Amino acid sequence: xxxxxxxxxxxxxxxxxxxxxxSTIVSRYSRLKREMAELRKN
Amino acid sequence: MKKVFPILGVVTAVLLxxxxxxxxAVAPTERTMGDVQRIFYYHVPxxxxxxxxxxxxxxxSVCFLIKRNQTADIVALVCAExxxxxxxxxxxxxxxxxxxxxxxxWTWDMRLTSTLVLWLIYVSYLMLRRFSSSGETPLLAAxxxxxxxxxxxxxxxxxxFFRTQHPQPVMGGGGSIDPRMLHALLINWLAFSCFxxxxxxxxxxxxxxxxxxxxxxxxxxxxxxxxxxx
Numbered sequence: 001x002x003x004x005x006x007x008x009x010x011x012x013x014x015x016x017x018x019x020x021x022x023s024t025i026v027s028r029y030s031r032l033k034r035e036m037a038e039l040r041k042n
Numbered sequence: 043m044k045k046v047f048p049i050l051g052v053v054t055a056v057l058l059x060x061x062x063x064x065x066x067a068v069a070p071t072e073r074t075m076g077d078v079q080r081i082f083y084y085h086v087p088x089x090x091x092x093x094x095x096x097x098x099x100x101x102x103s104v105c106f107l108i109k110r111n112q113t114a115d116i117v118a119l120v121c122a123e124x125x126x127x128x129x130x131x132x133x134x135x136x137x138x139x140x141x142x143x144x145x146x147x148w149t150w151d152m153r154l155t156s157t158l159v160l161w162l163i164y165v166s167y168l169m170l171r172r173f174s175s176s177g178e179t180p181l182l183a184a185x186x187x188x189x190x191x192x193x194x195x196x197x198x199x200x201x202x203f204f205r206t207q208h209p210q211p212v213m214g215g216g217g218s219i220d221p222r223m224l225h226a227l228l229i230n231w232l233a234f235s236c237f238x239x240x241x242x243x244x245x246x247x248x249x250x251x252x253x254x255x256x257x258x259x260x261x262x263x264x265x266x267x268x269x270x271x272x
Contacts, residue, residue, distance in 0.1 A: 006142050010081040010135040011062075014088065017134070018237075021127045025244050032251045039258045 047243065054236040061226070061233035069226035081139040082223075087231035088131040089157075091238050093194050095125030096164065100191030103184035115180045116253075118187055119171055120245045122164050124238055129161045144207060152200040153208035160197050163190040 065083035072079035102118035105111055136154065137147040148154065167186050171179060201208050219227075 004077040004080075006078050006138050007080050010138040011084060013134050013138065014084050014131050017127060017131050018241075022241065022244070025241070025248055029244075029248050029251065032248070032255050036251065036255050036258065039255070039262065042262075 047240070050236070050240055054233065054240055057229070057233040057236055061230040064226040064229050069223050070220055072223075075143055078139060078142050081135055083226055083230045085132060085135040085139060086227060087234045088128045088135065090231055091234045092125045092128035092132060093198065094235065095121040095128065095238060095242075096160075096191055096194050099125060099164075099187050100194075103187035103191075106180065106184045107188075115184070116246060116249045118184065119168075120242050120249060122167050122187065123245060124242050126161065126164045126168060127241075128234075128238065129157070129164065133157060133161060149207055151206040151208060152204040153197070153206045156193065156197045156200050160190065160193045163193060 061083070065080055069080065069083065071077055099118050099121040102114045102121065105114035106118060136157075140149075141147050163186070167183055167190060170186065171183050174182070176182075200206065
């Protein structure tokens with residue numbers, strides 16, 4: 001299989017979109033966990 | 043349940059790597075398009091996964107409209123959001139594939155336009171859920187989801203009913219496909235479906251936690267009216 005820039009771009013974009021979305025889930029989850037811990041403390 | 047998630051995560055990762063190997067190394071090169079046709083193994087499974095998620099969103103929305111079940115409401119929201127992510131992948135990988143094959147990035151034909159409209163419907167669903175503070179929001183969103191779901195079969199069958207630039211469907215379209223290509227396609231769909239399930243599960247946990255935090259804030263503001271209210 002020869003290197004094809006369009007093929008590479010499509011696969012890379014797919015994973016970039018998924019990784020970006022998962023990152024938002026992880027960051028929102030850790031922020032909410034902190035917020036919940038703070039609420040329980042007070 | 044805490045142990046199931048990492049196990050499923052490892053299984054999904056192995057499946058995704060195997061699916062990538064099938065798509066890039068095992069599936070034969072298409073005669074006219076060459077290697078760029080391998081975009082098909084990400085483009086089509088992403089579309090099918092998005093349709094599946096929108097279908098689950100429809101079921102959960104109907105369940106919410108009938109029973110006012112909170113779990114159904116969360117499932118509907120989660121499936122719509124993850125479905126939009128997969129639909130975004132379809133709308134981006136499609137033009138990347140179209141450019142070298144058709145010579146254009148985009149054309150306003152029925153399949154492409156209806157997919158864009160479907161994406162816009164679910165984006166508006168998410169906007170409604172995110173920015174409306176009315177107590178009726180889940181109800182309105184559920185009604186919108188039912189409407190959106192009606193577009194899914196239209197998008198799928200649009201290439202049967204209208205003359206479009208888009209190729210005929212792989213399943214039920216009357217065309218034929220090399221068995222190795224079909225195997226790679228189905229493995230990729232399985233891998234993306236497992237991946238979507240894991241993402242939905244994570245998003246479900248996030249939404250549950252968000253509602254718990256909102257509830258805790260509401261309780262706190264009841265006990266301490268001068269305190270911070272979200």
